[in-house]
Amino acid sequence: MVKDRPVAVITGASRGIGKQLAVDLAIAGYDIVACARSSSESPTKLPGTVDETADAARREGARALAVALDVRDEDAVADLAAKVYSEFGRCDLLVNNAAIAVPGPTLENSTKRWRLAVDININGPLYLIWHLCTRMAEKGEGRVVNISSSASVHPQFGRISYTVTKRALEAMTEGFAYEQDGRVSHNCIRLELSVWSEGYAHTLGDQDFSDFEDPIILSDAVLWMAKQPLSYTGEVVTIEQLREKGIVRPKTRIADRDDWN
Numbered sequence: 001m002v003k004d005r006p007v008a009v010i011t012g013a014s015r016g017i018g019k020q021l022a023v024d025l026a027i028a029g030y031d032i033v034a035c036a037r038s039s040s041e042s043p044t045k046l047p048g049t050v051d052e053t054a055d056a057a058r059r060e061g062a063r064a065l066a067v068a069l070d071v072r073d074e075d076a077v078a079d080l081a082a083k084v085y086s087e088f089g090r091c092d093l094l095v096n097n098a099a100i101a102v103p104g105p106t107l108e109n110s111t112k113r114w115r116l117a118v119d120i121n122i123n124g125p126l127y128l129i130w131h132l133c134t135r136m137a138e139k140g141e142g143r144v145v146n147i148s149s150s151a152s153v154h155p156q157f158g159r160i161s162y163t164v165t166k167r168a169l170e171a172m173t174e175g176f177a178y179e180q181d182g183r184v185s186h187n188c189i190r191l192e193l194s195v196w197s198e199g200y201a202h203t204l205g206d207q208d209f210s211d212f213e214d215p216i217i218l219s220d221a222v223l224w225m226a227k228q229p230l231s232y233t234g235e236v237v238t239i240e241q242l243r244e245k246g247i248v249r250p251k252t253r254i255a256d257r258d259d260w261n
Contacts, residue, residue, distance in 0.1 A: 005031045005062070007088045008226075009080075009132065011071055011124070012098030014038035015048030016197025017147065017215040021095060022053045024219035026062035033084055033091075036098065039068035046198050063088070071098050071124025074131075081131035090139055091132050093226050096125040096146045096169075101162040114161050121165035122172070129176060129186075137183040141230055144184060145222050146173050148236065150192035170236045177234030185233035189221050192238045196254035210255035220248040 008025045012018040014036035022032045034053040038044045054066035065087055067080055084091050100120045102113045125146060136142025151157035152166035173188040180186065194200075196212040217239055224247045225232070242248045 005029055006092035007031045007033065007084065007090050008093040008095065009033040009035065009084060009091055009128070010095045010097060011035045011069070011128065013053050014044075014050050015046060015053075016199060017195065017218050018095075018097045019048060019053045019056065020215040021097065021219055021222055022057050022064075023060060024216065024223065025093070026057035026060035026064070028223055030093065031063040031088060032057040033065045033067060033080075033088075035067045035069040035071075035080065037068065037070055039066065042068060046202055048198060071127065072119040074123075074127045077124075077127040078131050081128075081135065084132070085135055091136055092142055093222075094128055094132050094136075094142070094144045095222060096128060096144070098124060099147070099149075099162075099166075101151075101159045103159060105158075106160045117161035117165050121162070122168050125169060125172065129172075133176070133180060133184045137180060142184040143226055143228075143230075144173075144176070144186045145225050146170075146186070146188040147218070148173075148188050148190045150190055150238070152190060173236060174234045181233060182230060185228070185230045187225050187228075187233060188236040189218065189225075189242075190236055190238045191218070192240065193217075210253065212254050214252040214254050214257060216252060217243075217248050224248075 008030040010018050010021050013022050013034035022034050026032050034050045036050045038049045040049050040051040050066040054064035057064035100117055102117050146169050148166045148170050151163045152170055155163050157163055170188050173186045177186040194212045195215050221242050239248055
């Protein structure tokens, strides 16, 4: 096993985009810290756990740590950061992927559900940046990639808390890029395409999602961002913008995967 591999911390890593990122970053030479609420000891109703993701990363030659994490819990995030540096001695890449899109008209929902979206989509990334990026900077450098959505600029998406929190996440990206310029880069992918994940499919019910894109396109984007110099920071880019530059592969349908059913 190769020592001193770069280390990536990925939230929302029990399934979908997060799991795909963990596997592809492992293939690219990263050790993996897979974080999500779903674990073997505490599974959710959707398929996938961080333990399964960590196992998949290990099969690609990575050291992998599975952490059952609720990003709303700052103490738990602080413990995660301490554990990452205790286990690996470094963190080179943080991918803030965990998010929730609360369905239904806002005023017909409870304010508790609004706070849930804010806590997961905004406070969660903040806690991770707070507790990891100072350490990254002290070690020399680091990179943060936040996963946003075109819902941030399209209120007609119909889930206001998601629109508001994703727009705020993009502003947070730009703000931290300024504050940590030259030490830690902060960039954001605004996902404007329908990308398959177990969670997304669950919210769609019986809708046909076989034409949705494979989450591997996010791996293309994140891996490219992770290789850029620290001067590449404060950017909010879409998949199509990266695709036009040849960074992201042409459209890849989830139905074309051998393991899709």
